Amino acid sequence: PMRTPKSLKIAETQARFIAVDWESLGYNITRCHTFNVTICYSYQRAATNQSSRLSLANQSGRASGCLEMDPKAPRHVVGDLPPNTNVSLKMILTNPEGRKESDETIIQTQEDVPGPVPGEFVRATPSEDKITLQWKEPLEPNGVITQYEISYSGVQSFDPSVVLLRPPLLVSLPWNSSVHSFTQLQPGTTYQFQIRASTSKGFGLPSTLNVTTNISAPTLEEYEGSEASLNETASTITVLLKPAQAKGAPVSAYQIVVRELSPHRARREAGVAGECFREPVSFQNAASTGLPFYFAAELPPRNLQEPMAFTVGDNKTYQGFWNAPLAPRKNYNIYFQAVSRVEKESKTQCLKLAFKGATEEPEVVPDPAKQTDQVVKIAGISSAVLVFIVLVLLAFLLLKKRRSYYSYSYYLKLAKKRKDAIGTTRQEMTHMVNSMDRSYAEQNTLHAEEPLSVGFMDTHTFSNRLPNEPLVPTAVLDENHTAAAAENSRLLDIPRYHCEGTESPYQTGQLHPAIRVADLLQHINLMKTSDSYGFKEEYESFFEGQSASWDAAKKEQNRTKNRYGNIIAYDHSRVILQPMEDDPSSDYINANYIDVSGDAASSSIGERIWLYRDGYQRPSHYIATQGPVHETVYDFWRMIWQEQSACIVMVTNLVEVGRATSAPAQRLQSVIMSQILQQGDQVKCYKYWPDDAEVYGDFKVTFVEVEPLAEYVVRTFTLERRGFNEVREVKQFHFTGWPDHGVPYHATGLLSFIRRVKISNPPTAGPIVVHCSAGAGRTGCYIVIDIMLDMAEREGVVDIYNCVKALRSRRINMVQTEEQYIFIHDAILEACLCGETAIPVCEFKAAYYDMIRIDSQSNSSHLKDEFQTLNSVTPQPQPEDCSIALLPRNHEKNRFMDNLPPDRCLPFLITIDGESSNYINAALMDSYRQPAAFIVTQHPLPNTVKDFWRLVYDYGCTSIVMLNEIDLAQVKLNITSTFHKISIFTDTNFSCTIHVS
DSSP states (O other): OOOOOOEEOOOOOOOOOOEEOOOOOOOOHSSSSEEEEEEEEEEEEEOOOTTGGOOOSSSEEEEEEEEEEEEOOOOOOEEEEESSOOOEEEEEEEEETTTEEOOEEEEEEEOOOOOOOOOGGGEEEEEEOOEEOOOOOSSSSSSSSOOOEEEEEEEEETTTOOOOOOOOOOEETTTOOOEEEOOOOOEEEEEEEEEEEEEEEEEOOOEEEEEEOOOOOOOOOOOTTTTTEEEESSEEEEEEEOOOOOOOSSOOOOEEEEEEHHHHHHHHTTTOOOOOSSOOHHHHHHHHHTTTTTEEEOOOOOGOSEEEEEETTTTTTEEEEOOOOOOOOOOEEEEEEEEEEEEEEEEEEEEEEEEEEOOOOOOOOOOOGGHHHHHHHOOOOOHHHHHHHHHHHHHHHHHHHHTTTOOOOGGGGGGGGOGHHHHHHHHHHHHHHHHHHHHHTTGGGGGHHOOTOOOOOHHHHHHTTTTTTTOOOOBOOOTTTTHHHHHHHHHHHSSSOOTOHHHSSSSSOOOSEEGGGHHHHHHHHHHHHHHSSSHHHHHHHHSSOOOOHHHHHGGGGGGGOOOSSOOOOOOOEEEEEOOOOTTTTTTEEEEEEOOOOOOOOOSSSSHHHTTTTSSSSTTEEEEEEEOGGGGGGGHHHHHHHHHOOOOOEOOOEEEOOOOOOOSHHHHHHHHTTTGGGGGOEEEOSOOOSSSSEEEETTTEEEEEEEEEOSSEEEEEEEEEEEEEOEEEEEEEEEOOOOOOOOSSSOOOHHHEEEHHHHHOOOOOOEEEEOOOOOSSHHHHHHHHHHHHHHHHHHHSOHHHHHHHHHHHHHHHHSSSSHHHHHHHHHHHHHHHHHHHOOOOOHHHOOOHHHHOOOOOSSSHHHHHHHHHHHHSSSOOOGGGGTTTTTTTGGGHHHHGGGGGGGGGGGOOSOOOTTOSOOOOOOEEESSSSSOOOOEEEOOOOOGGGHHHHHHHHHHHHHHHEOOOOGGOOOOOOOOOOOOOOEEETTTTEEEEEHHHH
């Protein structure tokens, strides 16, 4: 062509096409009768978060193309264009001699009605009377969104009394809206929502969503005064039942629940309304499991359409629940519940109807004819009692004199470096071990030997005790326990702050006073063997459930921030975050300050710093919180920054399978069987830390290093905040050896873990943040043990009961099970008996020579005494612990029947070999850094050689250490094929490389 065509002329512009025209093309321009006209176009979509997801011609969102045009056609159209988009057009004139291009012409297509909001972009959050909708802009806005319109109406309800909305209600919202709450809705009702967007061209197609509000619990009518209690006998109480008002769903059932109260809690609980009872428990199941409540009756709604009287304890059965007679000498609370059930949802409303107190035995009028005999009997009994009291007092005086010669030495190993105290230490150690041996061997005679070595109730409580009530054993406080603590302090090799005149941070009551460290072993043995009052009864005396308000946690906007609906933060002790400017409700996190210090004060800055290193005297030394959920990760790091915390203690795994995993074998096999157990896994905590670096809101968390050990992992991070010129170091201590259900088999690893955290936390740092999954059970155990170890070291006493009680006043149900409560005692006892046995490498030589030196007075060494302690505190395996090894089919696989592996440590064989079992006499052992790093086994028997090599193969062993001599002439190796290489080392300096076939 002679020249470049002139710019295109735009004839018409619409939303999805452009009509073009051009100048007349004569021969003077084309220079040829044969020529072609091509229109080329290209465009880039407007940048929006949603539209960028569209797949265009390529990943960048740009599309282009060329269209051959008929020069003689009356209309030339470029179609299939997106609305509201800048399109670049140019004309190309081509003949056999070459081509010429026109200048680019840029034109914007018109807007169009928007596309629908995709259903996956609409999320509904229902409550009982409100539904909150969240949405995003349509994938195809086709212009500038000017507004949204939402219509809604009720379509059906579980409650037939609900009047449905007809016609639909309309709500118009501005263009920048993405969330809206619809209030004053009816419970248990399904609403249909239609949402659509609009541009200047009008509204697009709507998206439809049906959402059902949650049902509400039925409303029970309140009672005035004692209106509910109609009549009472020794074994029954008649109460007035009133029908409930349904809200969102019909009443499904009425339930009468009986809760037995412990004698010393009856007066306190008489006027306190209890929580609702969700799971039905029959009288028989409650009796067998030890639960304090049971369902006495369940009534269908048709039986309670008008107020009626009902007798609790009438010995009848209602809907499968036995209404058992009440025990005359016990105290009960009677509860009335109304339940509504719809599909998978259930709501319960409960009310405490009445309190039934214990009934005194009727007075017996003596027979005058028998009075003489009674007087004689009373005189004889009185004489015997007096003689018994005299003997008991003498025994007590002798015992007190004898026990003054020794007491437990706290952290005994550290005494080795005090040469002037070595003799005293060994003497105390010998007495302590002898005492332990007597305790384990004569547990059944504890009551007879030392009836007064445990405490007694105060005079008022004792004099009013019913004849059949158990006597609560508690330890007698030694008036000189401060001196005893000072004596223990001299045994320690670390500096100690002496706190003469400093009171315990919380008051110990007469019913549960503090226990001397010297009496702890005897107290624990007594509580484990007592038939009247033991750990079970003591744990059940704790108040269960909510004991303070938690209004903030119950707010609708905070519900998703709680992992469990029943473990949430009390208002009075919750951690209040600094709210964000755009969200006034962002001050909530499911976390509580744990403070048992009272008014801890000191006279100088130096003393205050030392005091504050101890959890039991430092105000708010801990924060107990749940394992973060996805929605609260940012809030968690906000709390760490705000509270200036330097240590995070994590006492859960991210995912657990609901079985004990603390033993080496179970930890290793949980990895091997992970694919099989995947369906039963439970997410216990969201992974809130990065593997490299990650930004959470305005916080940047950077991974620095990790130190994996057998039972815990230490991770180090740096924490930065946008706008702050500060970089903080945060350490996470992750204890991996605690199962979700149950407790660790040994406390040794946890005690080492606690000591590591203690020495790593800077004195000026903020609270230690402790969490498990719910932030109650294992979290409570950790905090109680840490506090009590400080208290034992500082005062020579422990007060576990009142410490747990204090924790429960700060956060609900801290220390959740009786098993955990007993474990706390065992852990503190182990710490007091064994102490810190780690020795710095640079001091090992000197420490070793001190430990093997024979004391002239006791003719024993510290090493021997320590080994004797180890043997005494290590429980011997019971038959039930080695049940697999004791199976008849496995007897011939054991070289010695008194040396069997416990079930929890067994490495089960995986490779199948005919009819042989998966058992081998072996046990998995931890190393310092790696769980299940060793397999300890007997020398193979002739019939277990195959099993031995199966074990080597299944667990990928590359080294075998043999510590017994062997006759090499009798060794025969059959080598047929090789697929694994093993190195063998023996104590006879024999080494060889063999191939296992």
